[in-house]
Amino acid sequence: xxxxxxxxxxxxxxxxxxxxxxxxxxxxxxxxxxxxxxxxxxxxxxxxxxxxxxxxxxxxxxxxxxxxxxxxxxxxxxxxxxxxxxxxxxxxxxxxxxxxxxxx
Amino acid sequence: xxxxxxxxxxxxxxxxxxxxxxxxxxxxxxxxxxxxxxxxxxxxxxxxxxxxxxxxxxxxxxxxxxxxxxxxxxxxxxxxxxxxxxxxxxxxxxxxxxxxxxxxxxxxxxxxxxxxxxxxxxxxxxxxxxxxxxxxxxxxxxxxxxxxxxxxxxxxxxxxxxxxxxxxxxxxxxxxxxxxxxxxxxxxxxxxxxxxxxxxxxxxxxxxxxxxxxxxxxxxxxxxxxxxxxxxxxxxxxxxxxxxxxxxxxxxxxxxxxxxxxxxxxxxxxxxxxxxxxxxxxxxxxxxxxxxxxxxxxxxxxxxxxxxxxxxxxxxxxxxxxxxxxxxxx
Numbered sequence: 001x002x003x004x005x006x007x008x009x010x011x012x013x014x015x016x017x018x019x020x021x022x023x024x025x026x027x028x029x030x031x032x033x034x035x036x037x038x039x040x041x042x043x044x045x046x047x048x049x050x051x052x053x054x055x056x057x058x059x060x061x062x063x064x065x066x067x068x069x070x071x072x073x074x075x076x077x078x079x080x081x082x083x084x085x086x087x088x089x090x091x092x093x094x095x096x097x098x099x100x101x102x103x104x
Numbered sequence: 105x106x107x108x109x110x111x112x113x114x115x116x117x118x119x120x121x122x123x124x125x126x127x128x129x130x131x132x133x134x135x136x137x138x139x140x141x142x143x144x145x146x147x148x149x150x151x152x153x154x155x156x157x158x159x160x161x162x163x164x165x166x167x168x169x170x171x172x173x174x175x176x177x178x179x180x181x182x183x184x185x186x187x188x189x190x191x192x193x194x195x196x197x198x199x200x201x202x203x204x205x206x207x208x209x210x211x212x213x214x215x216x217x218x219x220x221x222x223x224x225x226x227x228x229x230x231x232x233x234x235x236x237x238x239x240x241x242x243x244x245x246x247x248x249x250x251x252x253x254x255x256x257x258x259x260x261x262x263x264x265x266x267x268x269x270x271x272x273x274x275x276x277x278x279x280x281x282x283x284x285x286x287x288x289x290x291x292x293x294x295x296x297x298x299x300x301x302x303x304x305x306x307x308x309x310x311x312x313x314x315x316x317x318x319x320x321x322x323x324x325x326x327x328x329x330x331x332x333x334x335x336x337x338x339x340x341x342x343x344x345x346x347x348x349x350x351x352x353x354x355x356x357x358x359x360x361x362x363x364x365x366x367x368x369x370x371x372x373x374x375x376x377x378x379x380x381x382x383x384x385x386x387x388x389x390x391x392x393x394x395x396x397x398x399x400x401x402x403x404x405x406x407x408x409x410x411x412x413x414x415x416x417x418x419x420x421x422x423x424x425x426x427x428x429x430x431x432x433x434x
Binding site: 029030031042043044045047048050051052054055061066071072073074075076 | 107109113124128132133134135137138139141162166
């Protein structure tokens with residue numbers, strides 16, 4: 001029988017951007033991430049990225065209570081998990097060490 | 105206020121898991137609804153319409169991406185041997201498809217009797233398009249029998265191969281139903297223009313789309329259509345029903361080839377020979393069925409399905425033989 005190895009933890013550029021935006025301190029909706037990213041995140045793919053990050057355990061989402069009388073489906077607020085914050089620190093730290101000339 | 109997205113949600117709920125609904129569908133629709141409601145409350149009608157359009161387009165894109173990621177993930181989760189076998193199947197299938205297309209397209213060049221060389225060259229793209237519905241199922245047979253030769257792949261992998269064969273059947277149907285007729289008509293018009301001949305929208309059965317043929321065959325009066333002679337109801341019927349039956353060939357032959365690769369000793373020992381025999385057998389059945397229809401021994405609508413029916417019967421026999429052997433072994 002073939003041996004199956006656990007998938008290594010990865011962080012794509014979009015996931016890195018999402019974590020950077022969320023780690024700035026507050027919870028955000030999906031569309032707020034799109035607006036804050038200044039076009040780097042797209043409306044169609046942001047939810048796929050967020051769903052994937054939730055599966056990986058980098059972020060967690062909670063339903064937000066809509067204002068009274070607002071109606072519609074409840075929106076979801078996203079925030080980074082402890083694993084997500086550690087991944088961001090590890091990634092940016094490694095980037096700084098490998099390429100200090102490009103470090104922010 | 106009528107909020108958008110509930111119909112989308114209802115459609116998505118039929119296909120998506122609870123997890124996908126919770127993590128992907130509901131957040132996308134909730135954001136769309138909130139943004140739409142804010143624009144509508146502020147009296148910005150055009151802005152709210154734009155949000156409606158952009159929101160629906162974004163939702164469709166999200167579902168397409170999610171589907172593609174799930175498909176890629178299911179491939180990634182396959183055992184290494186299965187993944188290699190699948191890639192080999194696809195590679196061999198594509199290679200055989202290309203080889204068959206080149207061989208059949210080059211045959212007119214071998215003939216030195218009719219047509220000028222430059223005319224033949226010009227008709228090549230059209231010829232290739234016409235050959236694809238045939239070479240697709242040839243590729244499927246060789247791909248499966250050679251690619252899965254002496255490899256026992258998982259049931260999930262076999263299902264993926266069958267899904268691919270189904271997708272190729274859909275491609276074949278689209279080609280035969282609409283693309284090839286459009287290309288034929290465009291070729292007819294361009295050749296007529298080159299030769300200075302007036303075409304005036306003249307069409308033959310091969311220029312008519314599936315929709316056009318269906319309308320012409322319906323009883324009752326129709327808008328007159330300029331049809332190139334000779335044409336009759338039988339040629340239109342043959343063209344119409346053939347396209348339906350022939351486009352199922354990749355699926356039917358793929359199913360049979362999959363069972364053979366799994367159960368037949370011959371298929372494992374000599375896959376090339378078995379694949380060639382299957383191709384020739386199917387072609388022979390096809391010609392026999394067309395002859396029966398021409399002689400009016402069998403109605404055209406039934407005759408065109410004979411090759412697929414024979415292959416399905418053979419498939420059932422293989423399946424029952426395999427089931428019988430398993431029961432005996434117990």
